[in-house]
Amino acid sequence: MQLIRRAALSGIVVGVVGVIVLFLANPFSGTPSPSMGGDFTPVAPTLTPAEEFATDHGLGAIDAPVLLTVWTDYQCPICGTWGNGVEPALYERYVTEGKLRIEHRHYSFLGEESFLAAIGAECAADQDKFWAFHSYLFANQVGENQGAFSAERLRNIAEVSGLDLAAWDTCVADPAVRTEVEADAAEAKSLGITGTPTLIIGDWMQSGIPAAEDLYARIDEALGN
């Protein structure tokens, strides 16, 4: 019986210590970490598409035979995997061949920084620089609502994306742009989208990132191959 009592007590102690370790390993609040300092130099994105392919909110020829619509939240880590890993692969395989256009839509729901990032992207779109700004956002994700997409850092991203900062500043201060981003989120909900990223090709819709072969097969099928 002594062994059972000791096991029960040890189990509870180890569990409580585990929770304490979890708390000590992570900050309680959204206080920015040291890497969130003012001397922020944005990391360059993995993909810098040719200018003719990056138009409006999309990547690829306007008349490409297949349209892939992607709903993302800029703070969602799986969306980061999509933006930093899958999109560059699709660009090389289909976009440069004129077979695919990827259209981006905002489903911002992870917090205020998701909205700030999406508003910044919309204002970049006003200057025909959406894709540059969008790619920089995914390349510079750090946690969630911890300052990675603070107003100051977004301005740095706008600068390296080649935006006219005075026009961008005016745009992000316009409440109508936030209304647009909120309307995007409302549309996502009305479409039955339950998470990000959500991919849509024609009638096909999937939440998350499918295996590369499955996604290629889906695009090839839409191409009629």
Added chain:
Amino acid sequence: MSRAHRISAVASAAGLVISAYLLSIRLIGVPVICGPALGPFGGCSKVEASAWSSIGPIPVAAIGVIGSAVLLVATIMHARNRSEGILAVWLFAALAGAAIEVGLIAIQAFVIGAWCVWCLLYGSTVLVGAASVIRVARSYAREAHDSSPLRR
């Protein structure tokens, strides 16, 4: 196999499946079946994106996979041979897991401010498993007491 063993085995197996699913979302990006359509329990992306989803480089879901596997193996082994040593391991793992789960549920409620349906289901499997092993341990204690020489 007693009723408590069966409940613990089913709960641990379910916990293993759920934690493996959560781990695969993080590691290989399998589709997330969650989101705002699930109302207050649809905050999976928010929970997953938070700093609380890992301890350093180790995803919490990976700890869940190991924990559920240990509970499942301990349950089956104890059901077969009723060893006190295995009961001790089973009790230790179940109570440690339950304490951690209570902490994680509190973090979702009070720190992250979002509920993830899969995390809550996983937590339920751990708590049900813990209740089962406590039941087994209490009946073991009763039997030990009843068979003690002082009682004869």
